[in-house]
Each structure stands twice: as C-alpha cells, then as structure tokens.
Amino acid sequence: MKTYRIAPSILSADFARLGEEVRNVIAAGADFIHFDVMDNHYVPNLTIGPLVAQSLKPHCKRADGTPVPLDVHLMVKPVDALVPMFAKAGADIISFHPEASEHIDRTLQLIRDSGCKAGLVFNPATSLDVLDYVMDRIDLVLIMSVNPGFGGQSFIEGALHKTAIVRKKLDAYKAQSGRDILLEVDGGIKADNIAKVAAAGADTFVAGSAIFGQPDYKAVVDAMRANLAGVP
Ligand SMILES: O=C(CO)[C@@H](O)[C@H](O)COP(=O)(O)O
Numbered sequence: 417m418k419t420y421r422i423a424p425s426i427l428s429a430d431f432a433r434l435g436e437e438v439r440n441v442i443a444a445g446a447d448f449i450h451f452d453v454m455d456n457h458y459v460p461n462l463t464i465g466p467l468v469a470q471s472l473k474p475h476c477k478r479a480d481g482t483p484v485p486l487d488v489h490l491m492v493k494p495v496d497a498l499v500p501m502f503a504k505a506g507a508d509i510i511s512f513h514p515e516a517s518e519h520i521d522r523t524l525q526l527i528r529d530s531g532c533k534a535g536l537v538f539n540p541a542t543s544l545d546v547l548d549y550v551m552d553r554i555d556l557v558l559i560m561s562v563n564p565g566f567g568g569q570s571f572i573e574g575a576l577h578k579t580a581i582v583r584k585k586l587d588a589y590k591a592q593s594g595r596d597i598l599l600e601v602d603g604g605i606k607a608d609n610i611a612k613v614a615a616a617g618a619d620t621f622v623a624g625s626a627i628f629g630q631p632d633y634k635a636v637v638d639a640m641r642a643n644l645a646g647v648p
C-alpha cells in the first residue's frame with residue numbers, strides 16, 4: 417500500500433484545550449498537525465498565529481518522542497513577513513496561496529531558507545499554471561477541496577479532477593528528478609470520501625470537522641485508514 421498521511425486540522429479542535437487536543441489526535445494516529453492561519457484579509461476569518469504555533473510545538477510528538485510535523489497553511493496576504501516568524505515558532509512545512517504573494521519564487525525560497533519545507537496551495541478555481549515553473553522549489557502541493565476560510569464545508573467534487581492532473585505532473589517530475597513532492601487535499605474530507613481522494617492521486621489528507629467533530633478520534637482515523645487500504 418502507498419504511504420498515506422492523515423493531517424487533522426486543529427481549526428475544528430477545542431481552542432480552550434489546544435495542547436491536549438493535539439496530543440489526543442496524535443495518540444489517535446495523526447501523521448501531521450495541520451495549522452490553519454487566517455488573517456481576515458485574504459480570507460474572511462481570523463484564527464491563530466506564530467505564538468500559538470510556538471506553544472503547541474512541544475506537544476507535536478508521539479509518546480516515544482518522535483516529532484510530528486507541524487503543517488502550517490497560511491491563508492494570509494501578504495505572506496513573507498510571517499514566514500520567519502512561523503519558522504522560528506517550529507513550523508516544519510509552510511504552505512501559501514500563490515495569489516497572496518507578489519513574488520512566488522521569492523516566497524518559496526524564503527520558506528526553504530528559513531529551514532522549512534515549502535508548499536503551494538490552489539483554491540478550487542485557481543489555475544495550476546504556476547506549478548510547472550516551481551517544481552524544483554516545492555515539497556508539497558495542497559489542493560483545496562473547499563473555498564478557504566472555514567472548517568465544516570462540503571467537499572467540492574471538481575477537486576478530484578484537479579488532484580489527478582497534479583498527480584500526473586508530480587509523477588512526471590519524479591521520473592525526471594527522483595524527488596517526491598507530497599500531494600495534500602484539504603476540505604470536506606471524511607472517512608466516506610477519503611478513498612476517492614486517494615484514488616485521484618492524493619497521499620496526504622487534511623480533516624478537521626470529520627475528526628474533531630466526533631468523540632472518538634481514533635475511531636475516525638482508523639476508519640479513514642481502513643478505507644485507504646482498499647484503494648488500488
Ligand atoms: O484550510 C482549511 C479551511 O480553509 C481547512 O484546513 C479546514 O480546516 C478543513 O476543515 P474540514 O473541511 O475538514 O472541516
């Protein structure tokens with residue numbers, strides 16, 4: 417079976433108990449902790465920043481001490497000033513939306529120079545055109561399967577076709593360079609649709625409300641993995 421990663425979005429966690437929520441979801445089998453940053457400018461919502469990332473970082477590890485990557489999804493404009501702040505706070509991956517940066521290449525370089533892996537995020541109606549020009553500068557592509565700004569929205573089916581297009585591009589790049597780029601999908605993912613997202617080519621799945629909306633996080637993560645196991 418392919419390696420699949422489940423990245424619970426703490427946007428749907430109990431913000432009064434964030435450290436405990438992160439520990440609980442890691443104990444339930446989370447591979448990444450997905451951290452949604454919203455600025456009430458690029459998206460019409462306001463969430464958490466580097467101070468919260470820094471506070472949560474010590475909780476991002478398994479019982480045996482193995483670190484669990486902090487996957488920061490920046491929904492902010494402008495982007496650049498926040499990159500060093502999140503890197504210092506302990507981000508492992510920093511992703512941003514290309515339309516939120518004046519100079520995409522420069523922002524990607526800034527993320528890598530800050531010691532983090534770099535990701536580019538594509539909204540449901542955003543063209544993939546820039547992707548061909550930045551393959552060697554990215555470590556992750558994030559396809560939005562909802563419009564950014566809120567948890568708990570319904571999965572947009574058009575994201576499947578887009579994911580399949582990106583899968584082909586990443587496979588072609590891997591054949592030529594030998595380098596793997598993660599393909600993450602974010603928004604409306606649940607145990608009952610995760611398999612079709614994987615079949616379209618995703619390897620990393622963000623899920624917020626599907627996990628934190630249920631009392632037993634492990635039961636949800638296990639159900640997701642069971643459905644992924646059936647993907648050819
Ligand atoms: O980036 C975002 C929303 O903008 C996501 O990461 C959501 O937090 C996912 O939540 P669900 O759709 O899984 O509830």
Ligand SMILES: [Fe+2]
Nearest residue numbers: 452489602622
């Ligand atoms: Fe996200």
